[in-house]
Amino acid sequence: MSTKPDFLNFSVDHMTLLLHPKLYTVAYAAFRIIFGVTPEDLLYEKRRSQPDGSEVSMTFANRIGEWQPKENDPLQTIIAVVQPSEPADQPSHVRDMLDGHESAAHWQHIALRTPDLIAFHAHASARGVQFITPILKDEEENLIQVFSGEWFFPGSKSSGMFFEFLQREPSDSELAEIQKANKQTWFRDETFLGLYGEKEREYRSGKVTPFIPDELFNSISEKIGSKQVWEISEDDINEIEQLMLDYGSKHQA
Numbered sequence: 001m002s003t004k005p006d007f008l009n010f011s012v013d014h015m016t017l018l019l020h021p022k023l024y025t026v027a028y029a030a031f032r033i034i035f036g037v038t039p040e041d042l043l044y045e046k047r048r049s050q051p052d053g054s055e056v057s058m059t060f061a062n063r064i065g066e067w068q069p070k071e072n073d074p075l076q077t078i079i080a081v082v083q084p085s086e087p088a089d090q091p092s093h094v095r096d097m098l099d100g101h102e103s104a105a106h107w108q109h110i111a112l113r114t115p116d117l118i119a120f121h122a123h124a125s126a127r128g129v130q131f132i133t134p135i136l137k138d139e140e141e142n143l144i145q146v147f148s149g150e151w152f153f154p155g156s157k158s159s160g161m162f163f164e165f166l167q168r169e170p171s172d173s174e175l176a177e178i179q180k181a182n183k184q185t186w187f188r189d190e191t192f193l194g195l196y197g198e199k200e201r202e203y204r205s206g207k208v209t210p211f212i213p214d215e216l217f218n219s220i221s222e223k224i225g226s227k228q229v230w231e232i233s234e235d236d237i238n239e240i241e242q243l244m245l246d247y248g249s250k251h252q253a
Ligand SMILES: [Fe+2]
Pocket: 080, 109, 111, 164
């Protein structure tokens, strides 16, 4: 067995996401609601003065979790790498994601680990968040996972950026619950290929599912209007959450 020095033991500390202004304040509100971010979890919010004397929000950081490591449950940090492996004359959503953004490198999805994926999935679905797969069971690793729609806004090009949510070591009763809900799609042979195939279908059809559906995105955007993130009050957040819940209850099966 090979060992490596301590200084090569990494944990992800934070991620930095660049967002188009049309996504920025909606993301602020949606993160508050979907990730349960409290005002104390807003680690910072910085502003930039404009030539006319007004201020524009420049950056904010949300703490979306704080795990205490448990014995026999190491919080691993993993980088998964993918290249377009289809022949040049064959379509490839991976190639599209890179070439479509004139990028040689692209962080495609962040996998966020939760201790209760079924509860998170219900919470997010009830608030209109769209997923492109049911909850899948990985056969090789003891984990369950689900993939969200991509982060972009109505009328914009899909960004190629989305979230995976996963839970490691699900219980037998949790597995049974998912199995009951999924019926046909249970136990895909390989969940990587399950996601891969789904993204390929989306990119070929030209219809990429957004994280927040267009109609809901527009109503959140309208509700926020021209407010900067620091002007979004707790009442606004509650009203936006109600918009999301109303949308969710209208559109959930
Ligand atoms: Fe993943």
